[in-house]
Amino acid sequence: MNLVLSKIFETSVLVSPKKATQLCTMIAKKVKNGDEVVIDFHGIKATTLAFLYVLFSNVIKECGKDVKKVISVINASNELKEEFKYFKQNYKDLCDKFSDLDAVLA
Incomplete structure (x- = not known):
């Protein structure tokens, strides 16, 4: 399932951390139903580290520690890629649980 x-x-x-929590709920429901989820950032111009942290940490809590096989990220803007770089450097343990953050940064 592609979530644009x-x-x-x-x-x-x-x-908004509230929107991150809402998105987490959507993702967790799909993953628990056995669906693969693509988080599509097409059209997103800006995010905050708080949004990303709340989203990814809650996804891990809700879906389990290894979500590499079922959740991926696409269409990150250059600005979002910079935030992902910072996030990956400072929250390495959390980022290692997602499959394609390195591909997003390429």
């Missing part, structure tokens, strides 16, 4: 965040939240900016 700009369409789901009808915005190009994701800064």
